[in-house]
Amino acid sequence: MASKIRLGILGGGGNSLIGVLHRVASNMFDQFEIVGGVFNPVWEENLAFAKEIGLPTDRIHTDFETLVKEEVRLPENERMQVISVLTPNFLHYPMAKKLLENGFHVICEKPLTTTYKEALDLKRTQELSNSVFAVTYTYTGYPMVRQMRKMVEEGVLGKIHKIDVQYYQGWINPVIHDPEQRAATWRLQPEKSGISCCIGDIGTHAFGMIEFLTGLKVSKVLSDLNYLYEDNKMDIDGTVLIRCADGVKGVIRASQIATGEENSIIVKIYGQKAGLKWEQENPNYVYLMEEGQAMKVMKPGHAYNSHLSLDGTKLPPGHPEGIFDAMGNIYKGVARAIKGESYDSGEFPTIMDGLRGMNFIEQTVASNAEGNVWKDLD
Amino acid sequence: MASKIRLGILGGGGNSLIGVLHRVASNMFDQFEIVGGVFNPVWEENLAFAKEIGLPTDRIHTDFETLVKEEVRLPENERMQVISVLTPNFLHYPMAKKLLENGFHVICEKPLTTTYKEALDLKRTQELSNSVFAVTYTYTGYPMVRQMRKMVEEGVLGKIHKIDVQYYQGWINPVIHDPEQRAATWRLQPEKSGISCCIGDIGTHAFGMIEFLTGLKVSKVLSDLNYLYEDNKMDIDGTVLIRCADGVKGVIRASQIATGEENSIIVKIYGQKAGLKWEQENPNYVYLMEEGQAMKVMKPGHAYNSHLSLDGTKLPPGHPEGIFDAMGNIYKGVARAIKGESYDSGEFPTIMDGLRGMNFIEQTVASNAEGNVWKDLD
């Protein structure tokens, strides 16, 4: 399979959901071949998993250090070209940094790092390399999310005046009210998850979506976060007032105690000429609302969509495409970048997007901690 | 028609939407007879309108003062019992006050007054009278809104942890961007509309809905309001962080620049045991979300609904009831109150609800004006 891109994977073994998502996505456009990796820190489990997914075991390594050492020894046309980092959050930074320093391209799960400082350092490391670096804000891969970005860019909305993004889940509700359970939940432990639970895990998606869709940069935040219990050190719900560079106002609402919600991301952007709405749980519909006009429901695959949207649509109208497809679209963009082909800046989120996400998390937590005051973003 | 309640109407003539809404609603349960009023300050138009709607003209008066003077002279069994105040906002206070002082029951459009101070005085006046006083927060009359209130009361949600209410419209968008048009819009003139446009007109509905549904009292607000242009003195969009008496957090989002939105009220209340959702544009559905259960879609007219909901449902399941019905349900409650029959506290919003609304508006504007700080409500 000489012409496929050689992909290595770190983490994502066993029942990992993110693991299967990346494997499927990498196969979606016939662009990648998984050649090896370290799926699990326990050697037996690592090996067993490689066999389970039908991989030859000669490039399954005992640990990350060994993988790097062995791979760099290989001739260039055999060596892994890109490596997906699917390990726990606190490992993203050291692994990605070392990979960049050794000339690998990187696909990294979000959040990019556990602190803004780490992210900043990683960004600088990447600038010194020639590496492609993608952060998998998966939702930006949906064909209709891409279409919204293009519509905003083309001025369909006119000047933007209001932004509202929701990311509501309810999964932590059965956990949070019991002291023992919440003590045992790794996402509620700062040493494993960083400074924030809800804002870090999902608020950052909402934030990234805003910058992806509008091209605006969020410049200030004022947050009101929920911790519910005194012994809980991590936010599990919050509202963040935002101000963008040119004064545009907006709000991010994120929650993990929105009981019964599954993964309810709702994006609303209102401009002088029109408004746009999108809901992740029905990702194939974009609602275009123009004053005094019938609301338009746009769907993937139609000629009225932009090239960026159509490029990520594999099926004719009426055939729903899911999140695997969204991830697949991101991989496709990465493949183009690796091959040196031209690609649109919306095809995959870069390290810069990851960096901004870290900045957002830290300032949001700070705003709340300092009494709900405005904090600036870099 | 001896046994019907004698109703007078102030305002609501010509093409007034609120006028037709009140007339239809008052007829909906065969409880009221419109016997006269002052529909319009211009006598010819007043008279013409009375004829247009088929009213005898002997109790159509030249002005409010005359109406009160003439009506109090009539024997008790002929005199108007209740008067609906549908005049511009700044007239609500003086008219309602005089009506109370002369022994009439009052149905008053919202907002109750133009200042909190007026509202407080009106509340005191009402306490000294024996009058029924309803403020028409129409949306509380929907059968499924009533059902939600009962479910919360019965503990279906468990302890509430998060409240989120949206009220988005786009109607001011075609007006706000043109200096001449915005100068000519009465809703943007403080002397006619009071201290606030968006929060006063619709944010207050969201606020009232929260207190109606949860039984919680909002105790603090922190707002971020949009004015867009320096010469615009009135907010036309805003986000309000709220804190309830027992620490529950929430957010109210209101906008008149949400381009293309019509009257998009969305209520979400999340508790420890379950969450509830309701959308005004499809008012017959309530969504009950319980962790790990199939989402339940509840609809009017079914036996599983509470008495309060069923009492406001006139048709079998599957027959949508609209906003006229919501208003009609409120009138029905008022009729019960006037007749001295027992009624549920949820049957119509009282002057107390109107008072709290004024408090909310003023503190929200103050929070924003003082740099997005927390403000207490009484």
Place this chain on the structure above:
Amino acid sequence: MASKIRLGILGGGGNSLIGVLHRVASNMFDQFEIVGGVFNPVWEENLAFAKEIGLPTDRIHTDFETLVKEEVRLPENERMQVISVLTPNFLHYPMAKKLLENGFHVICEKPLTTTYKEALDLKRTQELSNSVFAVTYTYTGYPMVRQMRKMVEEGVLGKIHKIDVQYYQGWINPVIHDPEQRAATWRLQPEKSGISCCIGDIGTHAFGMIEFLTGLKVSKVLSDLNYLYEDNKMDIDGTVLIRCADGVKGVIRASQIATGEENSIIVKIYGQKAGLKWEQENPNYVYLMEEGQAMKVMKPGHAYNSHLSLDGTKLPPGHPEGIFDAMGNIYKGVARAIKGESYDSGEFPTIMDGLRGMNFIEQTVASNAEGNVWKDLD
């Protein structure tokens, strides 16, 4: 109230749903005054009901015959002008006929009669009179149903090629499977309900909707009806293949055993240029589908709607209007007709529409009875 139309009502007393619907609707545009009637065959109940709804009792009569006799004696400017017939189906024909013969206008509930022969006779009687005659196919009063009719008329769909109307309910499911219960249900007794249960009660609505919306006449039917049990003499579900005059094909699906369905009317009309969809349970949305275009969601109250639609819309966009409004719109049209004002042919269904409905029911039952063969309509 000299200028209002004097309305009498037959039937609709007690807890009658159809009674409250007609009373509210008649009040909706300030056009009618209910002056008397016979609400109930039992005199005490009749009288009690009149008092309950606040009517003076001098024109509450003991029976239909007396009402006619007394009313015709009154001077023309006091006499009832129009009478609503809300009695059981088998009384529609004799009552409506006598009313026509005595110069009254008539508003009659559907089905018009119990046989096509009666309906034909009634049609002839009406032609000899100068009377306005409305049959209350309520759903045609919805603003967006009216809008669809106008769009078809204006050629928005191009030539129609396919029609599909569903009317699914589940209410008879708890009744039909128990021999005793089904024996006790009047709708399942031919002597009370006529030749058909499901097709007669709801299939006829679907049929009327097709002719109302498309202007096409159904010329042939082929039906497959469900009776489920041998001792059940009345259809409770069925599919009807239809052919229109110019060869257009379509299908009507009606059911009372669609368990869990409430009142699910779904209309789909497809033409060469576009398709239209409408669902009764969300009656304010019409979906316009054009090949290769974003689907358009049209809503009431917007300037893009036709006059016929806007004339039946009382509130601004975003405020749902329910079925009371639909009925109110029909009454408004009737009022115009009675006053001799000009009105659109879509404003209320006429006796002709009722007649065709009877024809449809009989031919559909015949098609099934004769082995699912095609039957012609007149």
Place this chain on the structure above:
Amino acid sequence: MASKIRLGILGGGGNSLIGVLHRVASNMFDQFEIVGGVFNPVWEENLAFAKEIGLPTDRIHTDFETLVKEEVRLPENERMQVISVLTPNFLHYPMAKKLLENGFHVICEKPLTTTYKEALDLKRTQELSNSVFAVTYTYTGYPMVRQMRKMVEEGVLGKIHKIDVQYYQGWINPVIHDPEQRAATWRLQPEKSGISCCIGDIGTHAFGMIEFLTGLKVSKVLSDLNYLYEDNKMDIDGTVLIRCADGVKGVIRASQIATGEENSIIVKIYGQKAGLKWEQENPNYVYLMEEGQAMKVMKPGHAYNSHLSLDGTKLPPGHPEGIFDAMGNIYKGVARAIKGESYDSGEFPTIMDGLRGMNFIEQTVASNAEGNVWKDLD
């Protein structure tokens, strides 16, 4: 990749949608390795496509005959185990037959063959072999379609009384009205597409869905098909009345002239205890309707789903899965079958399902051709 199943592919090269769907699906559960095939009858294009998708070219063959000859020569542990037949419909039969005779497992696109006779022969050939044979009725792979099947099986609906399946598309509308275009469309040419266009291509999906979901066998059909133009030999729309073995009635509605519809499959099954609804364009929702209960909206990934549904769900609730996933689920089942592992009969459609589909198509066309009479199925 020793442990993966060796898969060959016939057809599906170039821009083929069905090609990418199969490749992605085959990768979705890490079970298959594509080792070769014949993607295109033109050698240069065949070779170029293999390179494009990153395949080594040593097992890309010039034609089907050569592929079979070469593969059977290989040792058993290298030989292709299963071959996907994605070629034009008329080639399904000869290719699948030869593959079975040479010991290959087969995954065959629908429709299975072009005539019932061929299908019957293929079924017999398969019975003589030890081969797994899947027909890709893709929609049966959706997690919630699988869930419905299990619910029906478990008696959640009670005895079924009514079935209604719609499959509406509008794609042929821009083609059908122009004589030249319709003459040039291969789907409208009997020699290429068989006896039917609409019923054959999509009605058969509706039919298969009914038998998959209910376990009932359709025993009779009565159809009314649309051809629109005399020179058009192929149905492009139709309604089919169905009768199942135990007398259950239902209707299949299929159309390719439903202008503006994309791929609107709607399934409704009503039983004595409850009803079920599913819509392909939002495939993650199943609606359970029980008399007098709140409607339940069931979604994938929850513990309340059956094993069959959860086995085909790769992500947590709230993450939509699309049609690629549906196809992936089918491949997964095939992999189990090939490996000799136990699997549920709902995991992939078999040759038997394909056979019944052919029977349905032929009898439906015959019913219409003979004047809309009932026809029996075997």
